[in-house]
Each structure stands twice: as structure tokens, then as C-alpha cells.
Amino acid sequence: MSHVLAIARREIEERAFVFVAAIAIALVSPLAWLTPYGSFADRKEAVVILAFFLAVAFTWGLALILGATLVGRELSEKRLSFYFTRPVSGAAIWFGKLAAAIALLAISFAIVSAFPLMAGQRAFRVMSTIPAPSAVAYVLAAAVLLTLVGHLFSTWIRSRSPILALDFIAMLAILAIVAGTLLPLGMAMALIPAVRIVALLVGAGVAAAIGGGAWQLSRGRIDARRSHRALSMFFWGLIVVAAIVGFAYSRWVLAATPRELAHPRAVQRGSVVHIWGTARGTEAGFTVNPANGVYVADRSWESASRGNVVADFVSSPSLQNAFGIIRNGPSRWVVRVTRLDQEPKTLMSVEVTGDPDAIGVNDDGSRVAATVDHILTVYDTASRHDLASVRVAFSRAALQFVSPNIVRIFAPTGEGLRVTDFDVRTRKLSEVTPPIPIANQYDYVVVGSTLMVRNTSAVEIRNLAAGTVDTIPLQKDDGLWLMRDGRWAIFHRAAPATIEIRRSGTQQRLIRFGRDAQGVRVMAEIGRGKLLVSTYGRQRFDTTTYIVDADSGAMSSPPPRATPALSWPTGIGITDPDVKYRALLRYDTGKIDAIDLQTGAIRPLFR
Amino acid sequence: MSGDAIRIDNLTVRYGRRTAVDGASLSVAPGAVYALLGRNGAGKSSLVRCMLGEQKPQRGTASLLGQDAWTHRTSLMARVGVVSEEADAPPSMRVDAIARFSAWLYPRWNRAAFDERLSRFSVAESARFGDLSKGQKKQVSVALALAHEPELLVLDDPTLGLDVVARKSLFEEVIADLADRGTTVFLTTHDLAGVETIVDRVAMMADGRIVLDEELESLKSRFRRVRFAATRPAAVGNLATAAVRSWGTGTEMIVTNYDPASPLDAAEVSPMSLEEIFIAVTGEEGAAR
Numbered sequence: 004m005s006h007v008l009a010i011a012r013r014e015i016e017e018r019a020f021v022f023v024a025a026i027a028i029a030l031v032s033p034l035a036w037l038t039p040y041g042s043f044a045d046r047k048e049a050v051v052i053l054a055f056f057l058a059v060a061f062t063w064g065l066a067l068i069l070g071a072t073l074v075g076r077e078l079s080e081k082r083l084s085f086y087f088t089r090p091v092s093g094a095a096i097w098f099g100k101l102a103a104a105i106a107l108l109a110i111s112f113a114i115v116s117a118f119p120l121m122a123g124q125r126a127f128r129v130m131s132t133i134p135a136p137s138a139v140a141y142v143l144a145a146a147v148l149l150t151l152v153g154h155l156f157s158t159w160i161r162s163r164s165p166i167l168a169l170d171f172i173a174m175l176a177i178l179a180i181v182a183g184t185l186l187p188l189g190m191a192m193a194l195i196p197a198v199r200i201v202a203l204l205v206g207a208g209v210a211a212a213i214g215g216g217a218w219q220l221s222r223g224r225i226d227a228r229r230s231h232r233a234l235s236m237f238f239w240g241l242i243v244v245a246a247i248v249g250f251a252y253s254r255w256v257l258a259a260t261p262r263e264l265a266h267p268r269a270v271q272r273g274s275v276v277h278i279w280g281t282a283r284g285t286e287a288g289f290t291v292n293p294a295n296g297v298y299v300a301d302r303s304w305e306s307a308s309r310g311n312v313v314a315d316f317v318s319s320p321s322l323q324n325a326f327g328i329i330r331n332g333p334s335r336w337v338v339r340v341t342r343l344d345q346e347p348k349t350l351m352s353v354e355v356t357g358d359p360d361a362i363g364v365n366d367d368g369s370r371v372a373a374t375v376d377h378i379l380t381v382y383d384t385a386s387r388h389d390l391a392s393v394r395v396a397f398s399r400a401a402l403q404f405v406s407p408n409i410v411r412i413f414a415p416t417g418e419g420l421r422v423t424d425f426d427v428r429t430r431k432l433s434e435v436t437p438p439i440p441i442a443n444q445y446d447y448v449v450v451g452s453t454l455m456v457r458n459t460s461a462v463e464i465r466n467l468a469a470g471t472v473d474t475i476p477l478q479k480d481d482g483l484w485l486m487r488d489g490r491w492a493i494f495h496r497a498a499p500a501t502i503e504i505r506r507s508g509t510q511q512r513l514i515r516f517g518r519d520a521q522g523v524r525v526m527a528e529i530g531r532g533k534l535l536v537s538t539y540g541r542q543r544f545d546t547t548t549y550i551v552d553a554d555s556g557a558m559s560s561p562p563p564r565a566t567p568a569l570s571w572p573t574g575i576g577i578t579d580p581d582v583k584y585r586a587l588l589r590y591d592t593g594k595i596d597a598i599d600l601q602t603g604a605i606r607p608l609f610r
Numbered sequence: 611m612s613g614d615a616i617r618i619d620n621l622t623v624r625y626g627r628r629t630a631v632d633g634a635s636l637s638v639a640p641g642a643v644y645a646l647l648g649r650n651g652a653g654k655s656s657l658v659r660c661m662l663g664e665q666k667p668q669r670g671t672a673s674l675l676g677q678d679a680w681t682h683r684t685s686l687m688a689r690v691g692v693v694s695e696e697a698d699a700p701p702s703m704r705v706d707a708i709a710r711f712s713a714w715l716y717p718r719w720n721r722a723a724f725d726e727r728l729s730r731f732s733v734a735e736s737a738r739f740g741d742l743s744k745g746q747k748k749q750v751s752v753a754l755a756l757a758h759e760p761e762l763l764v765l766d767d768p769t770l771g772l773d774v775v776a777r778k779s780l781f782e783e784v785i786a787d788l789a790d791r792g793t794t795v796f797l798t799t800h801d802l803a804g805v806e807t808i809v810d811r812v813a814m815m816a817d818g819r820i821v822l823d824e825e826l827e828s829l830k831s832r833f834r835r836v837r838f839a840a841t842r843p844a845a846v847g848n849l850a851t852a853a854v855r856s857w858g859t860g861t862e863m864i865v866t867n868y869d870p871a872s873p874l875d876a877a878e879v880s881p882m883s884l885e886e887i888f889i890a891v892t893g894e895e896g897a898a899r
Contacts, residue, residue: 009714017702085699087664088692089715092684225664 006091010099011106021065021107025114028061029054032115051120058116059142062108066146069104070153074220074230079161083225093220101150101216108146112139151212155238158219162231173239180246184253190318191301193285196256200249207245211238261289261298262609266593269568269586273308273579275343276568276586276608278595290315292343293584293597296609299347304336305362307402310581312350312368314340316359338373340364340384351384363402363410372402372410372425381410381427391427403449411435411467413454415444420456422467435467450577455485457575475508482574484525484534492534492553496522496574500538504553514556520547526567527585528578529603535585537566548587550603561598561605564591613676615640615762615794616661621670623656623818630656632818633670638811643795645805647888648815654798655695657815658766661796662692675761688716691755695766695798697747701740705750708739709757716758724757731779745776752780765797769804777804784808802885812884816892826884833887834868837861837878849874852890864890 032054036046074097077083086096120135133141159167181204188197215237223230259282261267267280271293279288279302288302290313303315319335336359340351350368357376364371370390372381379402380392397414405411408427413420419438426433439456441447446457452468462483464473477483480497490511493503500520504512516523520538527535532553537546546566549558568586570576586608587596595608616638623631631653638644648654659665661672663683672679674686699708705728713719728735731749733742742750748768755763763784769777781804784795799805806826813823822829836849839860852864868879882890 006715009711013703013707013711016707017700081696082698082700084664084692084694087683088662088687088690088694088698089712090684090686090688091715222666224666225659226666229666 006095007099007102010086010091010096011102014100014103015106018069018103018107021111022114025061025111028057029115029118032057054116054118055120055138058112061115062112062142062146063149065111066104066108066149067153069107070150070155071157073100073104073150073154073157074216075154075157075161078158078225078227078230081225083220087224093222093224094217097216097220101213104150105143105147108150109143112143112146148209151209151216154216155212155234158231158234162227164228164231166228166231166235170235170239173235173243177239177242177246180243180250184246184250187257188253191257191285191287192318193253193256193287196253196283196285200253203249203252204242204245207241211241211245214241256283256285257300259283259285259287259300260609261287261291262594263287264289267588267595269588269595271568271570271582271586272306274310274582274584275306275308275313276595277303277306278568278586290341290343291586291608293586293608295343295345296597297343297345297347299341299343299349303339305359307363309364309366309368311342311344312340312364312366313343314338314362314364314368314371314373316355316362316373319354336375338362338371338382340368340371342368351382351387353382353387360398361400361402361412363404365404365407370404370407372404374400374402379410379412379425381425391425391430393425393430393432395423395432397421399444401447401449411449413447413449415441415447420447422454436465439463439465445572446575448572448575448577450579453485453577455483455575455577457483457572462575480522482524482576484528484575485577486528486534486553487531487578487580490532490553492525494523494525494536496524498522502534502536502551502553512553512556514551514553514558516549524573525576526570527576527582527598527600529598529600533603535567535598535600561587562589562591562596565589565596567598568595613640614638614673615642615675616644616796617671617673618657618661619671621657621660621667621672623653623660623665623667629818631660631667634815634818634820635670636813636820636823638794638796640794641792642810643808644797645809645812646796646798646815647800647802647812647884647892648798649892652815652892653818654815655766658695658764658796658798662690662764663687688718688758689761691758691760691763693748693751693755693763693765693768695770697739697744697751699739699747699750699754701738703739704735705733705737705739705742706735708750708754709735712754712757718758720757720759723759724753727753727756744771745773748772748776748780752784759791760793762794762796765795765799767798767800769799769801777801781805781808802888803883806884814888814891822891829887830881830884831870832866832868833882833890834865835878835880835882835886836863836865836868836874836876838863838876866890 032050035049035053038046159170184200185197215234218237219230219234222233261278263282264278264280264287267278269276269278276291276293278291289298289300290303290306291298292311301317303317306313306315316336317339319337336355338353338355339349342348342350351371355375360374362373369384370381371384372379374395377395378392379395380389382389397416400412400414403411410425412423412425420441421438422435424433424435440458442457442459448455452466454465454467456463461474461476464485475483475491480495482494482496484492486492491505493505495501498521500516500523502514502523503510516538519540521540523536523538525534525536529535529550534551534553536551537548539546548561548565548567550561551558565587568588583600584597585600587598587605589596596605597608598605614637618634618636621631621634634657646654660667661679663679666680675689677686679686709724713721733746733750739747768780772780809826811825812829814821837857837860849865850867852866854861854863
């Protein structure tokens with residue numbers, strides 16, 4: 004230790020002229036006081052700001068110069084023998100020099116900035132949102148970093164060794180590993196793990212540069228090339244280890260499975276469930292087939308499903324979407340069509356430019372329609388080619404394949420819900436019905452040829468194939484579920500919680516729930532005539548789930564602390580024969596179950 | 611380990627494809643004054659750097675005072691004084707600051723001896739090292755190297771660039787100190803006349819190899835310049851010659867195995883200086899090894 008201090012003291016003595024330069028710079032900022040402009044406070048502020056910026060610029064400039072001359076200059080001028088012919092170790096030489104550099108930086112920074120900063124704390128607070136001590140710590144930390152960077156490059160360049168080419172290759176390799184590590188995390192919006200990895204790499208870089216300096220002088224001593232080699236091996240060795248650890252960590256994070264989600268949340272869109280939550284220390288999202296638990300990672304923006312096929316918009320695997328590095332310009336998305344059978348299989352993945360609006364997929368997944376920036380495009384999944392495009396006026400819509408060549412568009416507009424068919428062969432749009440009055444843009448549901456639309460006072464059930472229309476008056480707090488056999492279940496979403504079963508407008512049964520229930524909502528139909536319902540208490544999320552027999556009014560309860568995953572709209576619904584399962588969120592276990600909509604059997608979604 | 615002050619075994623140093631030291635071996639007994647001689651680029655400095663643990667050889671070992679020079683450099687340097695070929699102290703440092711710095715590093719530091727030598731050399735302590743003349747820098751280096759009373763003194767071409775007076779002063783300083791304490795001295799030099807009176811043993815390097823390693827006395831006794839009146843002397847016998855050239859109407863030979871007990875029928879037999887022997891050994895002919 005005494006050798007380190009002796010060397011540090013010697014180095015400081017040799018570079019004491021730095022303090023003279025710092026004093027000269029410190030005298031510059033008070034000159035701002037002499038400007039004839041502004042008030043007393045303004046000029047004080049100007050002095051503080053100028054002093055701080057001068058101090059930062061001087062300290063960082065000095066850091067680079069110190070780094071470049073710390074060892075490299077004596078090494079190239081063959082003056083390191085002065086130390087090596089004395090009883091001091093290479094490590095002591097390095098740490099003595101580094102300690103001297105840090106002391107020079109800290110003292111110089113203090114000389115230039117101390118007085119104005121102390122005199123103008125208030126002005127500093129105006130200038131910076133971070134407290135002065137933190138700002139000083141950041142500036143000095145950056146200065147030490149610059150010193151180490153200066154030392155690295157000085158050693159590498161001054162040695163004139165061909166190893167420099169290997170350094171360059173190593174740097175490119177590391178950058179490639181880091182890009183391969185961070186970009187997927189960015190695309191998965193796993194920012195916390197990304198920050199951890201960056202911290203690991205920076206920490207490893209600092210440790211590698213500090214340790215490398217000691218190793219360089221211990222192993223390379225006065226030989227510039229050996230010194231270079233020793234530094235490079237230590238530095239890149241540690242960086243590679245850190246990069247590999249970071250890479251492995253990112254792979255581990257990205258390999259999170261939905262069964263690892265802690266207290267997941269979920270929504271159901273058609274036959275698939277989107278679940279998300281925290282797994283392996285970061286946000287993770289999945290699109291899951293509740294029939295078999297098969298999933299694909301990536302929380303989707305918008306999706307449509309038919310049986311085992313799901314079409315969705317997911318973030319494009321581009322730099323632009325990673326961490327929002329490039330904030331200007333349109334975001335980039337991918338239209339993805341995936342089969343969620345025994346194994347997930349991506350049928351199509353096409354990047355689109357612009358914000359996605361709507362998506363639809365046909366029964367076998369051979370066609371997908373997507374609307375991006377008011378352009379509706381129909382793709383052939385197998386060839387990934389677009390078959391036809393058309394400009395449309397709507398932004399939000401539902402897209403339904405009536406046949407492989409007819410896409411039906413349900414677009415809520417100011418005039419009401421517009422239903423339009425797009426013919427892929429003729430590339431023509433044709434109106435199916437006149438605009439249907441609608442309460443708000445989400446208040447419609449389509450299953451097959453049945454369209455249910457809610458307006459301010461009624462629900463209209465329209466058979467688009469037959470052209471028939473039923474209109475059911477409905478109170479504001481009431482909702483309506485169209486059952487498989489054509490019965491209506493009108494549920495009261497306020498107290499008292501009741502469900503009224505009607506056939507052809509005639510009440511068949513009125514089912515009442517307990518006093519605690521402040522409302523009820525039908526979520527799905529199980530088998531024929533059994534309703535999966537949720538009641539909620541005074542707290543909106545205090546829900547209880549029941550299976551209610553519409554014929555007898557009998558109620559049975561699935562696991563008490565479970566609630567079905569939401570789907571939209573929540574006030575109206577139609578039993579969809581294509582939807583075989585409904586996801587149940589278990590509040591007691593924090594897991595997700597799936598309830599079979601044929602039998603009512605409940606099983607864990609992931610085993 | 612042997613009792614040698616310095617031992618070098620099969621040492622090889624390469625710089626890329628160039629071999630600077632090629633399998634060199636030597637040993638120096640404690641208390642001896644040993645001179646390593648060689649032309650520029652012969653490999654002396656590389657060998658000295660390895661010997662001081664500043665550079666790792668590609669092959670072979672160097673040990674000082676019974677310890678490996680590479681692995682024990684730090685502790686060894688407390689027992690070794692070094693005068694480098696180039697004065698390497700920072701130019702901006704004042705002489706007294708260098709002395710103060712050195713005093714922190716050495717457990718045995720004799721400030722009085724340092725000051726005394728400095729005054730003998732007439733070097734001001736307040737002078738900046740970079741402002742000193744070449745000779746003064748060497749003198750300061752010698753004073754620094756001796757101030758911690760080393761067991762071994764290594765001087766790498768200490769007279770390089772010095773004038774005659776400075777050279778004489780330097781060797782007298784070394785000799786005086788040796789007389790006082792019996793320190794082992796290893797030096798490399800081109801000043802053969804200067805060291806001829808002080809060294810016990812010499813080694814000569816050529817092309818990275820030790821081509822000769824012998825007691826000075828023995829070396830000087832076997833080398834002779836022999837001149838014959840005849841162009842083709844008849845009775846050469848078993849004489850080994852380093853060089854043969856014409857001398858007027860006769861012949862001059864450099865004999866490397868002269869034996870005073872076997873007189874030659876020669877016109878003239880004269881002893882040779884170390885410088886002449888060095889030229890005969892490492893010169894253009896370079897055959898007398």
C-alpha cells in the first residue's frame with residue numbers, strides 16, 4: 004500500500020501543473036458576472052452554469068489526456084524501467100498511477116466548480132433536476148471511465164502491434180453478442196433485464212480495464228507488445244465472460260414460460276387467450292390456445308382466431324422497436340399467423356409499416372386480412388403474398404372471412420356500424436346493410452352470420468344471411484347473451500343481480516343472486532343451457548363465479564377464487580360454437596385454468 | 611539454486627522472427643566484476659532486461675542472487691542496483707524528489723551516501739533531471755543505484771555518451787564502492803579500455819550468442835599478436851589463429867592459444883588489449899571463439 008501511495012504522490016507531483024490550469028479555468032466563469040445583461044440572480048445563475056460546464060469539460064478532457072498518458076506514454080518512450088528497476092510490483096505501479104489520476108480529476112473538478120457550486124446551490128437546482136452531490140458523482144464516474152478508455156486505446160495504439168487487428172475483431176464480436184443479447188430483450192420490452200445486462204457489461208468493462216491495467220504491468224512490464232497482449236487478453240477475456248453471462252441471462256429471461264407467470268392477467272379473444280404478467284424478473288406475454296396449452300411468446304397488439312389458428316400483430320423484430328431507439332417514423336409491426344396445435348407453428352410472418360388497426364383470419368388459416376393505415380390487405384398465408392388491397396375509411400374494425408375471397412368488414416363509424424364486404428377477386432367493396440345505430444364503437448359482436456349490435460336503448464340481433472332482425476329493448480344496466488338454442492339471457496349489471504331467461508320474448512325463468520352481489524355478467528355458455536357467470540360485489544374486482552342452469556336456476560360453483568378472463572364487449576355476447584374453452588384466472592393459486600365449454604370440466608391450462 | 615550472484619541458462623529472446631538472444635548461458639560469482647561485451651544489436655540489452663525481470667524470455671531462465679528474476683523481481687530489486695542504458699527518470703522530477711521517492715521504496719536507503727556522491731559529482735539536488743547533462747544523468751543514476759547498498763550492481767552501458775572525464779569518474783566511483791563493500795558488478799559496455807582494469811571476467815556476445823566467457827587474465831594471456839618475417843612461416847605448430855594478414859614482407863597472426871612456455875621463432879610477439887581481443891573475436895572475421 005505504501006508503494007501505491009508513493010507512486011500516486013510522485014505522479015501527482017509530476018502533473019501538478021494540472022492544478023494551475025484548473026485555477027486558470029476557474030477564473031473564467033466569474034467573468035460572466037461582468038456581463039451588463041440580466042439581473043443579479045440571472046448573472047449568478049450564469050456563473051454557476053458556466054462554472055459547471057467548464058468543470059465538466061475540463062475534467063473529461065483531462066481524463067482522456069491522463070488515460071492516454073497514464074502508462075502508454077512511458078511504455079512507448081521506454082521509461083517504465085524507472086519503476087521496474089525498483090522494488091515495486093506491476094500492480095502497485097498501476098494502482099498508484101490510477102489513484103493519482105483519480106485524485107487529479109477530483110481535485111481539478113473541485114477547483115473549477117466548487118466555489119460557484121457552493122455559492123449558487125439554488126441556481127444549480129434550476130439548471131439540473133438531480134442534486135449537486137449526485138451530479139458531481141456522475142461527472143467523476145464518467146471521468147474515471149474516460150480515463151480507462153483513454154488508457155486502453157493509448158496502450159493499443161502506441162504498441163503498434165498487429166494484435167490491434169484482433170482487438171478490433173474482438174470488439175466487433177462483443178458488439179455482435181451484445182446486440183444479439185439486447186435486441187431480443189428490447190423487442191420483448193424486457194427493459195429491466197436489459198438494464199441489468201448493460202450494468203453487468205459496464206461493470207465488467209470497468210473491472211476489466213482496472214484489472215487489465217494491473218495485469219498488463221505485471222505480465223507485460225516494459226515490453227509494449229507484451230503489455231498490449233496482456234491487457235487485451237485480460238480485458239477481452241473478462242468482457243467475453245460478462246457478455247456470455249449476459250447472453251445466457253437474456254436467453255433464460257426470454258425462455259420464460261407462461262406457467263412461470265406470477266399472478267397473470269388474461270383476456271380472451273375468440274378461441275385464444277392472451278396472458279401476461281411477470282416471469283423471470285420481467286414482463287412476459289403469451290398467446291395461448293386454452294384447448295391444449297400450446298403458446299407462442301410475445302404479447303400481441305391485436306388478434307383474431309379461428310379454432311387453432313391465430314393471426315396477430317406483434318412487434319417487428321427491428322432495431323426501431325427495440326427500446327424505442329429510433330423514436331421518429333412509423334412503428335413497425337409484423338402480421339403473424341400461427342397454428343397452435345400440438346406444437347406452435349408460424350404459417351406466415353410479414354412485416355408491415357404503420358400502426359395496425361384490424362386483423363382477421365379464415366377457418367383454415369390460409370388467408371389473413373389486415374388493416375394498416377387505412378389499407379386493407381388480404382394475404383395468402385402459404386405464399387406470404389398479398390392478394391388484394393383496398394383503401395378503407397375506418398380505423399378500428401372487425402374482419403371476418405365469409406369465404407376465402409370475401410372479407411366482411413364491421414366498422415363502427417359516426418353514422419353507426421357499417422358492414423361492408425370486400426371481394427378479393429374484384430377488389431371492390433360492397434355495403435351489406437345500411438349503417439346500424441350503435442352505442443359506442445365496441446358494442447357489437449359477430450358470430451357466424453349473426454350480428455348483435457347495441458344502441459342506446461336496445462340490442463339488435465341481425466342474421467346477415469337471412470336478413471332477419473330482432474330488436475330487444477334493454478335498460479342501461481342490462482346486458483344480453485344470445486344462447487346456443489336462441490334463448491336470451493338478460494343479465495342485470497347492477498343491484499339486484501338477476502338473470503332473466505327469455506325465449507321469443509317470453510320470460511322463462513328469473514334467477515336471483517345473493518344480496519352481496521352488486522351485479523352479474525354472463526361470460527360464456529357451457530354445453531347447452533348452462534351459463535358461466537360472474538357476480539361482483541361492492542368492490543368491482545370482488546368477483547364470484549357460478550355455473551347457472553338456465554332451465555332449473557340451479558347454481559354450482561367452480562373454484563371459488565376464480566374468474567373468467569375478460570373478453571369484449573362485456574355487455575353483450577353470443578355463444579360461439581368455435582370457442583371450446585374459456586380461461587379462468589385463479590386468484591387462490593395465481594395460475595390459470597381452462598374450463599371446457601362443452602362439459603364444464605376445469606383443468607389447469609399448463610401442467 | 612547455485613551460489614552464483616547471476617545465473618542465466620539457455621536464455622532465448624525473440625522479437626517476431628528476429629532472435630535477439632539465442633540460448634545464452636552465463637554465471638557470475640558473488641563479488642566478481644563481470645563485463646558483457648558485444649557490438650550494437652548483439653543482444654546485450656535484451657539479456658539484461660530478462661536478467662532484471664523486466665522482460666520474459668521465450669525460453670530459458672535468469673536468476674539473481676539465487677532467485678528467479680521474473681517471478682521474484684519485486685523483492686530482488688530491493689537488493690539490486692541498476693543503472694539503465696538510457697537515463698529513465700522522469701525529466702520533470704527534481705533530483706531530490708527522485709531521491710525522496712526512492713527512499714519510500716527501499717527498506718535500506720542511505721540518504722547521506724546519496725548526498726555525498728551527488729556532491730562529489732557536483733550535481734545540484736534542486737536540478738530537474740531533464741535539465742542535467744548526459745553525464746550528470748548517469749552520475750545521478752549511479753548515486754541512486756548505490757544508495758540502497760545493493761548486493762548486486764547492474765550497469766547497462768553506463769558510459770554511453772559520456773566524455774572521457776565522466777567515464778573515468780564513473781568507473782572510479784564504481785571501483786571505490788566495490789573496494790568498500792565487495793558488491794557483485796555486472797556491466798555491459800563499449801568502453802573496453804575503461805573496464806579492462808576493473809573486470810574479473812568477460813563475456814562476448816555476437817548475433818545473440820555468448821561466443822566467449824572467460825577470466826580476463828586467462829583471456830589476455832592466450833591472445834597474442836605474432837609477426838613473422840617470412841610470408842609463409844614454417845613453424846606454426848599447433849597455433850590457433852583468429853586472423854592472418856600480411857605484414858610488410860612478412861605475416862601477422864592473431865594467436866588465440868599462445869603458450870609462453872613454448873617460445874615461437876617469430877620476429878615479434880606482443881600482448882593484446884581487451885579492445886583488440888574483442889575486435890578479433892567479434893570483428894569482421896569473428897573467428898577466434
